[in-house]
Amino acid sequence: YDFEGYVESVNLTEQTFTLASGMALHVNSETKFDDDLxxxxxxERAISEGYTVEADGEYYVDSSERNVVTELDLEIENDDDD
Structure with missing residues (x-):
């Protein structure tokens, strides 16, 4: 499956992040990261510093009904007001 959206929160303990749509996605050692982050x-650092981060990628649903990310592209939105 594919997903896309802005990251709302990160939970390092659970190894998850949540999109603005409410969709929670799980990251593991197999997740391939591309782009900025x-x-x-x-x-988590970017979100805590107030950056807007757009995420898109691919995931599958595992036997525990978690959305497990296989490929993740995290892009910091540029703010021209700096």
Whole structure:
């Protein structure tokens, strides 16, 4: 499956992030990161610093009904007001 949206929150303990739509996505050691941010830690830091981050990628639903991300593209939205 494909997903796309703005990241609303990150939970490092659960290794998940939630999109503005409410969709929760799980990251594991198999997740391939592309583009600006290369880890969930970097994503969490960007969100906590007030950046808007757009995520898109691919996922599957595992036996525990979690949305597990296989490929993830995290892009920080550029703010021209800097």
């Amino acid at each position: 290369k880890s969930l830690d970097e994503l």
